[in-house]
Amino acid sequence: MDYTCHIDADLLICTLTPDRTLTGAVLCFSGMAPLAPVDGGTLQYALGSYTEIALPDVPANRPHVVRFRYTGGYTPTNRAWMPLGPYLRHQGDIIPLPPAPAGRHPPKRETRPPFDGLPLVPQPTRWTPTGARTADVDGFAITGDALIAVAELATRQDMRFEGAFPVILITEDLPPDAYRLVISEDSVTIAAVSYGGQFYAGITLLTLLQYGCLPCGEIHDQPRFGWRGQHLDTARHYYDPACITALLDLMALLKLNRFHWHFADDEAFRIELDALPELAQKTALRGEGQVLPALFAGSPCEGGVYSKQTVRAIIDHAASMNIEVLPEIETPAHALALTTLYPETRDPEDNGLEASVQGYQRNALNPAMTKTWDILETIISEISDLFPFDCLHLGCDELPQDTWMSSPRARALMAEHGLATTQDLQGWTIAKLAAFTATKCKRPAAWEEAAQGSNGGIGNNAILFSWTGQGPGLDAARAGHDVVMTPAQHVYLDMAHTDDPDDWGASWAAFVDLPDTIAWDPVPDPALSDRILGVQGAFWSEFTTADSQIWPMLMPRMLGIAMMAWQFQRPELNVLYALSDRYRVDNESHITIGVFT
DSSP: OEEEEEEETTEEEEEEEOSSOBSSOEEEEEOSSOEEEEESSEEEEEETTEEEEEOOOBOTTOOEEEEEEESTTOOOOSGGGSOEEEEEEETTEEEEOOOOOOSOOOOOOOOOOOOOSOOOSSOOSEEEEEEEEOOOOOOBOOOSHHHHHHHHHHHHTTOOOBSSBOEEEEEOOOOTTOEEEEEOSSOEEEEESSHHHHHHHHHHHHHHHTTSSOEEEEEEEOOSOSEEEEEEEOSSSOOOHHHHHHHHHHHHHTTOOEEEEEOEETTEEOBOOSSOHHHHHHHSEEETTSSSOOTTOSSSEEEOOBOHHHHHHHHHHHHHTTOEEEEEEEESSSOHHHHHHOGGGSOTTOOOOOBOTTSOBSOSOOTTSHHHHHHHHHHHHHHHHHOOSSEEEEEOOOOOTTTTTTOHHHHHHHHHHTOOSHHHHHHHHHHHHHHHHHHTTOEEEEEGGGGOSTTOSSOTTOEEEEOSOHHHHHHHHHTTOEEEEOOHHHHBTTBOSSSOTTSOSBOSSOOOOGGGGGSSOSOSSGGGTTTEEEEEEBOOOTTOOSGGGGHHHHTTHHHHHHHHHHOSSOOOHHHHHHHHTTEEEOTTOOEEESOOO
């Protein structure tokens, strides 16, 4: 079965040359956004970006062309917009078709500017060299839990760390995660007050050791922000646990300390729950014969689920790397999986046609339905028990315009509480949910939209994540919210690096290249410094069909995020470029630090 596809202006043009006569065949695929055929077939079914096109009868060995385009004003910009996971459904058979070449191609390596500072990302706060160097060091004498964790990380990544060079640990009154590191010709002294400080001192030593003998001198180092994060969407694509732990290792090497685990969305709820076992069981797989079709899938059926045992293992691994894990449950929108499994979460009299930007109708839970609160409170209770971190992210982004406005029950609820708009009802809903979250000894968190509504939004000492840009985050900070800055124009690592049509990634926010990750100030107004908790990168997985595709997207741009999260002064671009080739992750999730040729 021969199949090819290419982009011509705003059209996707697919040519199918079957090795048999096709009668009643259906071409199935997903994409970046909703699609519709132009010619060569008729639309049979669509759910969001998942599309089924009924083909006319096609004789064997005769090329047949199908043209289609994105709806809603979207224009394909690169290969990531090509059909995902194409296959034919034909007379009871499922016939996978060759996918378009996926993932980012390794860029051509350029000559980087010289850099004579310490080869560390992020750069230390202060470095005072003595001019001497240690003799060749084979590794360090390990003492204490933090250095044991660094040694275990080194072993996993085939880096040298353990040896005989003396290490002296002392306690010193320093801020959390701060450390002082003194390197002499015959020993190393680590001063810190916390596990995190000792651990990051060990990370610095591990990194320097990859370059041979150590420079003698004194490092004073502490982070600018307490929240230094990286987000991963495992709802659209199921990542093997080993890939997640490799990401945690990379975060640790870059001194990031918050892993935002986005395991629930429209397309799946990936963690097993004792109280709702069907939730993960019925949404773990997408595709033929499943509750949801092959949305964002690379094959006719794929997916996976994280058992509680696996989740606990990931949490424990993160803790050893000085990383807290923030779970996100996603509500009231982005809930297609929930509303599909539990139709009682929607008003049966609601005939509204509102659709999300992803093209989903009926993807929002209705706060006027008792079942909505039963489901959400059950999820929050069990997730709160599973995750030890004292924060829980509730989602609250991208609610479709006019949601609930055609629901008689929602209208009655609004009248009861004096609410006028969709945003008012969302604000009331998320505030009630946040109050319940607080009863579980968790601080609520949410995306920036949670501040909307006539009641002032989420309240309850919630943390807001500003994603559409810095503006909403600054507004939220001025209104008294604590904020994590994650503006898409700078730290959304699913965005394409460039406008090259052969590049890979989304582009709705911007093209985000390495310089863009540091071309902003997380705190442009010093008066808000106490309210801006930190910086976080994000990676959404709509077009990720294999774990290996994540690394060329994250790296090297994740280096810029690490620098912005740690350093008090904006890093110089030449320093970032000089260091960007010294951290590599291959397709097997193996991390290497050093000078490469």
